[in-house]
Amino acid sequence: MVLTRALAAVLMVSTVCVAGNAAARKVYRCVRDGTVSLSTAPEPGSRCRAREIDDNAAVLPNLWGTGEAVSGVLYERMQDGKPVYGTRKLPGSVKVLSFTVPAPPGEPAHVGLGNVGPPQIERYPKQFRAAAKATGVDEAWLRAIAHAESGFDAAAVSPKGAQGVMQLMPETSREYGVSDPFSYGESIMGGARHLRALMRRYRNDLTLVAAAYNAGIGAVTRYGGVPPYQETQQYVAKVQTLYGRYRVALGMKPLPVPQAAASSP
Numbered sequence: 199m200v201l202t203r204a205l206a207a208v209l210m211v212s213t214v215c216v217a218g219n220a221a222a223r224k225v226y227r228c229v230r231d232g233t234v235s236l237s238t239a240p241e242p243g244s245r246c247r248a249r250e251i252d253d254n255a256a257v258l259p260n261l262w263g264t265g266e267a268v269s270g271v272l273y274e275r276m277q278d279g280k281p282v283y284g285t286r287k288l289p290g291s292v293k294v295l296s297f298t299v300p301a302p303p304g305e306p307a308h309v310g311l312g313n314v315g316p317p318q319i320e321r322y323p324k325q326f327r328a329a330a331k332a333t334g335v336d337e338a339w340l341r342a343i344a345h346a347e348s349g350f351d352a353a354a355v356s357p358k359g360a361q362g363v364m365q366l367m368p369e370t371s372r373e374y375g376v377s378d379p380f381s382y383g384e385s386i387m388g389g390a391r392h393l394r395a396l397m398r399r400y401r402n403d404l405t406l407v408a409a410a411y412n413a414g415i416g417a418v419t420r421y422g423g424v425p426p427y428q429e430t431q432q433y434v435a436k437v438q439t440l441y442g443r444y445r446v447a448l449g450m451k452p453l454p455v456p457q458a459a460a461s462s463p
Contacts, residue, residue, distance in 0.1 A: 223250070223251050224238075224248050224249070224250055224251070225237070225238065225248070225249050225251055226238070226239060226240050226241070226246040226247065226248055226249070227246065227247050227249055227369075228240065228241040228244035228245065228246040228247075228284075228286065229244060229245045229246075229372065229373065230243060230244040230245070230286070232373075233286075234373075235284055235285045235286035236284060236285050237282060237283065237284030237285070237286070238282050238283045238284065239277055239278075239280075239282040239284075241284060241286060241288065242277075242288070244286075247372070269296070269297070269298040270285045270296070270297060271285065271287070271293055271294075271295070271296050271297070272284070272285060272293075272294045272295050272296075272297060273285070273286070273287055273288070273291035273292060273293055273294060274291065274292050274294050275288055275289075275290045275291040275292065276290065309356050309357060309358065309360075309429065310346045310347050310365070310412065310429075310433045310436065311347065311348050311349060311351070311354050311356060311365065312344075312345050312346045312347055312348055312349035312350070312351075313349065314346075314436050314439055314440060315345075316443070317341070317345075317440075317443050317444050317446075317447035317448075318341075318345065318350055319341070319444070319447050319448060321341075321344075321350040322350065322363070322382050322383075322386060325382060325383045325386045325387070326340055326341055326344075326386060328383075328387070329386045329387045329389075329390035330390065332387065332390065333387075333390040333391055333393070333394040334394060335390045335393050335394050335397065336445075337444075337448060338441055338444035338445040338447075338448050338450055339393070339404065339441055339444075340386070340389070340390055340393065341440075341444045341448075342437050342438075342440035342441040342443075342444050343364065343389065343393065343408070343411060343437060344363050344364055344386065344389065345440050345444075346433060346436050346437045346440055347360075347363070347364055347365035347389075348362065348363050348364070348365050350363055350382075351363070352380055352381070352382040352385065353380055361379035361380060361385075362376075362379040362380050362381075362382070362384075362385035363382045363385040363386055363389070364385045364386060364388060364389025364392075365389075366379055366385060366388055366389060366392065370388070370392055371385075371388055373392075374387075374388040374391040374392055375388065375391075376388035392411070393407065393411070396410050396411060396415075399415070400418075404437075404438070404441070405424060405434055405438070406418055406423065406424070408433065408434045408437045408438070409423070409424040409425060409430055409433075409434055412429070412430045412433045412434070413425045413427060413430045417430075
């Protein structure tokens with residue numbers, strides 16, 4: 199989530215500046231029970247990761263990682279004798295203010311690096327079967343995403359920072375327990391878990407799932423469907439094509455032919 203400067207200023211009031219650069223500050227992104235909070239010090243009981251923020255940056259980084267607008271409360275608490283500010287209500291916290299951070303300007307979260315081509319069912323068969331079985335995500339769908347994302351290249355890194363076979367962004371990798379994004383097994387399982395969450399959100403509407411995987415949940419919410427980004431629209435079409443091919447290659451029932459196509463000469 200892109201922080202507003204007002205929230206950034208409040209959140210970083212008591213933060214120690216990085217040595218040698220008075221314009222850089224430290225914020226901790228903390229995860230507990232699947233929820234994310236920001237704090238000026240590590241939260242007890244949460245897994246926290248420090249991020250250095252440049253106050254003078256033109257665009258502040260996405261720290262929540264959802265791509266959606268975020269509303270919450272900023273709290274103050276005493277920790278080790280010092281005031282700490284954070285967005286999670288912990289024992290002894292006092293409300294400072296309520297806030298709403300708007301969704302960032304829309305653009306695809308990352309680019310797909312794989313080209314449409316014949317199915318590659320020989321790539322990581324055990325890992326794809328295991329991830330599909332563990333999450334309930336159709337193996338053909340999981341493979342279609344991997345094919346479109348990286349062409350099954352475990353070392354792939356996109357210009358936007360997505361990594362591995364499933365091209366997970368670092369924040370997404372951490373959310374789904376991926377410790378090594380370049381491990382094809384971990385990446386495939388993390389991607390399957392992420393897809394399962396998106397499928398639940400969009401009630402198995404695979405068009406919206408693909409759009410959110412590429413452009414982010416926030417963009418799909420903002421536009422009420424597939425965002426009007428050429429890259430995302432091409433990505434969705436690519437994944438749908440690959441999904442049909444992988445279903446056939448894996449011996450599954452082919453996708454139904456759209457009515458318009460069936461009636462054409």
